[in-house]
Amino acid sequence: MADVHTTQEFKDSHVTLTPVNPDGQQQSSSMSSQFVTSMLNPTPDAGIESIFETTSQMDVQTSTSVAPLHQMNEAVKVAVQIQSDRLRDEAQAENDEFLKTINENMQKIIKEQV
Secondary structure: OOOOOOOOOOOOOEEEEOOOOOOOOEEOEEEEHHHHHHHHOOOOOOOHHHHHHHOOOOOOOOOEEOOOHHHHHHHHHHHHHHHHHHHHHHHHHHHHHHHHHHHHHHHHHHHHHO
16 A cells, blocks of 8 residues: 655634624624634544644634614614604594594584574
């Protein structure tokens, strides 16, 4: 059988992991690719301590961002529609009450005239 030697070289770069949150806020973590590689591919005899010992650099950044603009626009449209519907219903109820009062007063006047 042939003697095969392989060499694997890791260039230290950074990746960004972004979990998706349906509520619109997002958190991002950026860390060394060497750390990710060590976590995903530990040596068979390595304990968790040796994984962390072999990692020379780990940058973790956490940021929070707001929902995308189109989601915010949609939320504003929905809120405006709900408010408009509520105001329309209140105005209609007041108008109905006003017309009822006028109708009652007209009926009284007609009865007095007859």
